[in-house]
Structures are given as structure tokens and as C-alpha cells.
Amino acid sequence: MKKLIIISLFIFSSLCLNAYYWNQTRISFYKSHDTEVYGGENNFMSELIIDKLNFRFQMNSLVSEEGFDDPNSYVTNEIRSLSTYQLAENSKFILGYNLDYYDYDKTQSSFIYDWINQPVQPLVKNYLYLISKNEWDNFTLLAGLRGRATGIDYKFDISDAINTAQAEHYDEFYKDLALAYKLTNNVAIYATFENKTFYSSNADFNDPGRDYDYTHYGGGVNFTSKNFLGGKFSEDFQYLRKDSKQYADYQRHNFINKLRYNYIMTPALSSFVSYISKFSYDDKEKEFYRLANMVRVQARYNLLNYNYQAFLIAGTSLSLENLNRIYFAYVNYPINKSFAISLEDRYSHNVYNTIIASLDYRLNSNFMFYIENSNSQSFSNINIYDFKNTLTIGTRMLFR
Amino acid sequence: MKNIMVLLLLFLLLFSLFACKKPTDKEYNVDKSSCNSCGECISVCPKDAIEYNLEGKAVIDQSKCVSCGECIAACPQGAIY
Numbered sequence: 482m483k484k485l486i487i488i489s490l491f492i493f494s495s496l497c498l499n500a501y502y503w504n505q506t507r508i509s510f511y512k513s514h515d516t517e518v519y520g521g522e523n524n525f526m527s528e529l530i531i532d533k534l535n536f537r538f539q540m541n542s543l544v545s546e547e548g549f550d551d552p553n554s555y556v557t558n559e560i561r562s563l564s565t566y567q568l569a570e571n572s573k574f575i576l577g578y579n580l581d582y583y584d585y586d587k588t589q590s591s592f593i594y595d596w597i598n599q600p601v602q603p604l605v606k607n608y609l610y611l612i613s614k615n616e617w618d619n620f621t622l623l624a625g626l627r628g629r630a631t632g633i634d635y636k637f638d639i640s641d642a643i644n645t646a647q648a649e650h651y652d653e654f655y656k657d658l659a660l661a662y663k664l665t666n667n668v669a670i671y672a673t674f675e676n677k678t679f680y681s682s683n684a685d686f687n688d689p690g691r692d693y694d695y696t697h698y699g700g701g702v703n704f705t706s707k708n709f710l711g712g713k714f715s716e717d718f719q720y721l722r723k724d725s726k727q728y729a730d731y732q733r734h735n736f737i738n739k740l741r742y743n744y745i746m747t748p749a750l751s752s753f754v755s756y757i758s759k760f761s762y763d764d765k766e767k768e769f770y771r772l773a774n775m776v777r778v779q780a781r782y783n784l785l786n787y788n789y790q791a792f793l794i795a796g797t798s799l800s801l802e803n804l805n806r807i808y809f810a811y812v813n814y815p816i817n818k819s820f821a822i823s824l825e826d827r828y829s830h831n832v833y834n835t836i837i838a839s840l841d842y843r844l845n846s847n848f849m850f851y852i853e854n855s856n857s858q859s860f861s862n863i864n865i866y867d868f869k870n871t872l873t874i875g876t877r878m879l880f881r
Numbered sequence: 882m883k884n885i886m887v888l889l890l891l892f893l894l895l896f897s898l899f900a901c902k903k904p905t906d907k908e909y910n911v912d913k914s915s916c917n918s919c920g921e922c923i924s925v926c927p928k929d930a931i932e933y934n935l936e937g938k939a940v941i942d943q944s945k946c947v948s949c950g951e952c953i954a955a956c957p958q959g960a961i962y
Contacts, residue, residue, distance in 0.1 A: 557924075579933075603929070612935055625935045657935050677942075693944045704886065716890065727944035731904055738893050741914070757912060757962065758897040771901040772908045775962035777915065798915075800962035803907050807959035832954050861954065 501528040505875030509545075511866040520545030524875075533567040556584035571616040581606040604632040619663040627655040651681040653693075661703075672700040673721075695725035699735075712744035731763040731770045752780040775800045790815050806830040819843055834858045839873075849877040907948040913938040915960035922952035922961065 507522040526539040539561035560580040567573045582605050610627040630652045654677070661671035679693035701719030721735040741755040758774040779796030783789060795810040807829045815821040825837040839853035853873040859866055911922075916938045923931045923939060930945035931952060941952070941961075953961045 608932070610933075610935075623935060627935075629932060631929065653932075659935070677944075693942075695942075695944050716886065718893070723943070725944045729904075729906075732908070732943065738890075738897065740890060755912075755914065756894070757910075758894070759908075759910060760897045760901050769896075769901040770904045771897060772904065773910050773962050774897065775912060777912070777959075798959040798962070802903070803909065803953075803962060805953055805962065809959065827957070827959065829954070829959070835957075859954070 499530040500880045502526070502878040502880070503875070505873055507871050507873045509869060509871040511545075512868040513866050518546045535565040535567075537561070537563040558582045558584070573614050575610075575612040575614070577608075577610045577612075579606070579608040602634045604634055606631045621659075621661040621663075623657070623659040625655070625657040627657070629653045629655075649682045651679065654678045654680075667704055667706055669703045670700065671703065672698075674698045692726045695723065695727070697721055697723045701737075709742070712742055714740070714742050716740045730765050731761050731768070732772075734762040734764060735772070736760050736762070749783040749786070750780065752778070754778045771802055773800065773802050784812075784814065788815060790821065805832070832859070832861050834860070847879045851875050851877075907950075908943065909941055909946065909948055909950070909952065909961055911939050911941060912960045912962060915958045917958050917960075919957060921955040921957060925951045925955040927951060 503524075503526045505524050507524075509520040509522070511518045511520060520543070522541065522543045524539070524541050526537070528535070528537045530536075539559075541557075541559040541561075543557045543559070545556075558581070560582075561577075562579075563575070563577045565573060565575050581603070583603050607630045608627070609629075610625060612623070612625040615622045630650060632650045634649075656674075656676045658674040659671060661669050663669045675695075675697045677693070677695050699719060699721035701717060703715070703717045705713075705715040707713050717737075717739040719737045719739075721737060723733055723735060736759070738758045739755070741753060743751070743753040745751045755777045756775070759772040761770045761772055762768070763770060775798060777796065777798045779794065782793045784791040784793060791814050793810070793812050797809070798805075798807040800806070807827065809825070809827045811823065811825040813821065813823040819842055821841040821843070823837075823839050823841070825835075827833075827835045835855060835857040837853060837855040839851055841849060841851045843849045851874075853875070855869075855871040855873070857869045857871075859868070913936065918933065918937050918939065920933075920939070923933075927949060928945045928947055930942045930947075931939050932942065934940045939960075
């Protein structure tokens with residue numbers, strides 16, 4: 482009832498203000514080798530634009546039958562709010578608040594593992610953040626404060642068996658700072674700082690072995706060129722020093738190299754390739770380590786000369802170090818002014834194959850209705866289900 | 882300038898591929914340019930080790946991550962490497 486009142490209030494305010502409104506309902510069917518479970522989800526999002534203030538409110542309700550001992554079985558309510566205030570042309574403040582509330586009485590199946598690998602039921606998660614972004618001359622300064630508090634309860638009373646006390650909540654407090662300076666039109670340098678302080682309500686969990694505090698700081702250089710070998714090129718190289726009692730020696734000195742090259746082959750065909758490589762240096766063993774890397778290649782082809790909404794996107798993402806391969810293809814095609822269809826296939830080698838088909842109906846420029854079906858087959862034991870089918874019905878509305 | 886840049890990148894590429902050792906533990910990261918902030922990885926993480934950063938993109942907290950790979954299967958963008 483409360484949800485209905487809140488949603489009605491937002492729709493009413495949407496009618497009076499410049500606003501965007503989106504709602505979708507999903508019915509999911511999960512199947513594993515010995516279990517069949519139904520789940521449901523409702524997503525509501527409203528965005529209000531009032532002069533220099535942009536306010537976004539999002540509410541997600543997720544329900545699933547109990548059946549899997551994993552986060553696939555849950556009753557969760559999520560509220561997201563994000564306010565952005567444009568103080569001046571080059572200065573803005575962002576205030577965000579997320580609340581995740583887990584309905585503990587209805588299901589006990591959604592859990593995380595705590596520091597000593599006991600299953601923990603999260604009761605509530607609060608995430609509040611304040612960000613300030615300022616630009617002047619060639620400088621950009623980004624500063625932020627973030628706080629996260631998680632209330633927990635133990636799913637199984639293992640504590641008696643191993644004779645340890647239990648925590649009631651743990652909190653994380655983040656401080657962020659990033660400063661960039663543009664040397665030329667193509668080159669910029671930057672420095673970053675991030676610190677996290679971890680606190681648990683149980684003093685036993687604050688010992689050094691369970692100290693999750695960290696400090697990251699470093700700097701980098703960024704180069705962009707709009708005409709580099711006929712295309713658009715960007716390169717970013719960063720050094721990041723990471724300090725935490727939880728990190729191994731080889732994780733402390735990190736080097737991250739990112740490059741991206743966009744190329745327009747014909748007016749209808751464009752593509753890009755991006756490469757990310759992360760390696761580190763262990764100053765005790767005097768050795769370099771390859772931590773992770775990824776190559777992504779993607780192309781877009783416009784199917785009709787006169788309509789950019791008719792297109793095909795295909796590509797692959799290869800994580801060489803962690804042996805992960807994903808291939809994807811997406812087609813969007815407007816049948817006429819009112820109807821459009823889209824089809825997507827994502828295949829992750831040895832992990833999953835997902836096919837999504839959707840039909841959009843556009844009544845006018847302000848109202849759209851869509852129906853979507855997603856079918857996912859799992860090939861690994863990472864996913865708790867072998868098969869998942871989700872039917873979604875949704876609307877999008879724009880009020881001006 | 883362009884030639885120097887190409888040579889430097891080639892050196893970095895070859896260095897990171899052939900001159901570095903492979904650690905015993907896997908480390909997963911998020912490609913921020915591909916992340917669409919859907920939060921699927923956050924909801925499946927069994928260690929509560931993923932949260933949004935200042936830019937609203939998912940970031941894996943390596944101090945808590947145990948490299949189970951659940952986020953890889955959940956990410957609809959294939960943004961975790």
C-alpha cells in the first residue's frame with residue numbers, strides 16, 4: 482500500500498513537472514537439476530527535472546520462492562535516490578542515498594558470508610554519498626564522501642559451536658579525491674586518492690586479520706587524439722599504490738594501461754577496439770605480475786540509410802588472463818513508426834548463453850510500451866540455476 | 882609523437898604479456914567504460930565486496946574479494962575481466 486502511495490505521488494508530480502517515468506514488471510522461472518522456482522520483480526523509476534535540480538527516485542521489489550540456498554531466493558526492497566544540483570556551469574553537487582531492505586521474516590535464503598565464512602543474513606544496507614565536481618581553467622577536482630552501513634544477522638547459529646561472538650552491523654566510510662590537469666588539448670595528467678575505514682560492531686572482528694581498511698593513491702597520464710592513424714585514439718596509463726593488511730605483496734604496486742581506438746570504416750560501419758592490462762610489481766621478490774587483462778572488439782552497422790534506429794552491434798570481450806570469453810550480437814529494427822523489434826544473444830564460453838527478444842510499441846513521442854522475453858542457459862556451477870526464463874512487461878513515459 | 886606513442890604501447894603490451902609472472906590467485910576487475918551500473922554484480926556477490934564508486938560504476942573491493950566468479954556470470958555487459 483505504501484509503495485502504491487509513493488508511486489502515485491511521483492506520477493502526480495510527474496504530470497506537473499518536467500519528468501521521466503519508467504515501470505516494468507518481471508516474472509522469472511528458474512530451474513536447476515532438482516528444483517523449480519518462480520520469482521518476480523517490479524522496477525519503478527522516476528526522474529524529475531526542476532530548473533537546476535535533477536532528482537531521480539528508483540524503487541525495486543524483488544521476490545522469489547525459497548528453493549535455492551543462494552541470492553536467487555530473496556525478498557528484497559531497494560530504494561535509490563540521486564539528486565544533482567548544478568551550482569554553476571562548471572560546478573555541481575551530487576547527493577545519493579540507496580537503501581536495500583531484506584525481508585528477513587519471509588525468507589532466510591539471501592545471505593552473504595562474513596569474515597570467518599559464516600552465512601550472514603543482511604537485514605538492511607544504507608549507502609549515502611556526497612560528491613562535488615568543480616572545473617576551472619585546466620583543472621578538474623572531484624571530491625567525495627561515501628558511507629555504507631550494513632545491518633546483519635546470522636542465518637545459522639554456528640557461533641555456539643565455534644564459541645565466537647557475533648557482529649550486528651559493519652560500516653565502511655570512504656574518502657575520495659581526484660585532481661586532473663589538462664597540459665594540452667590532447668594530454669592530461671591526474672592524481673587520485675581513496676581511503677576506506679572499516680568498522681564492525683563486534684570488537685573481536687576489528688583485529689588486524691579482519692582489518693578491511695585500505696588506502697589507494699597514485700597518478701596517471703591520459704592522451705587522446707581525434708585523428709590518430711585515421712581514427713580516434715585514447716590511451717591512459719596509471720600507477721596505483723594500494724595499501725591494506727588484506728593485500729598480498731604483489732598487489733601493492735599496480736600499473737593499469739587502457740587504450741581505445743575508434744574507427745569509422747564507412748558511413749554505415751563503425752568499430753572500436755579496447756585493451757586493458759593490469760600488472761603489478763612485488764618489491765620484495767623483485768618480480769612483475771600479470772593481474773588481469775581484457776580485449777574488447779565491437780562493430781556497429783546501420784541497417785538503413787535513413788534511420789539510425791535500425792542497427793546491428795556485434796563483438797567479443799576476451800579476458801585472456803582469467804580465461805573468460807564473451808561473444809555478443811544485438812539487432813534493433815523499427816518495423817514502422819509504432820513498432821520496433823530487437824534480438825540479442827550473449828554467449829559466455831562455458832558459463833552461460835542468454836537470448837533476449839523484445840517488442841516495443843510507441844504510441845507517441847511521450848509514451849512507449851514494451852514486452853521482452855529473456856532465456857538463459859547456464860553451463861557452469863557458478864550460477865545456481867541451469868535454466869532461467871524472464872518475461873518482462875514495461876512502460877516508459879515522458880512528461881514535458 | 883605518434884611513432885613514440887605506438888612504440889611505447891607495443892613495449893607495454895609485450896612487457897605485460899611476456900615479462901610478467903602469473904600470480905597464484907585470480908583478480909577480477911570491472912571495465913568502467915562497459916559498466917552500465919545495473920547492480921547485478923552487487924546483488925550476487927557473496928562477500929559484499931562490490932559497491933558503486935564516485936562515478937556510479939561498480940568497483941570490486943579487492944580486500945574482500947575471494948575471486949569466486951559469480952559477478953562474471955551475472956554481468957549483462959561482460960564488463961568484468
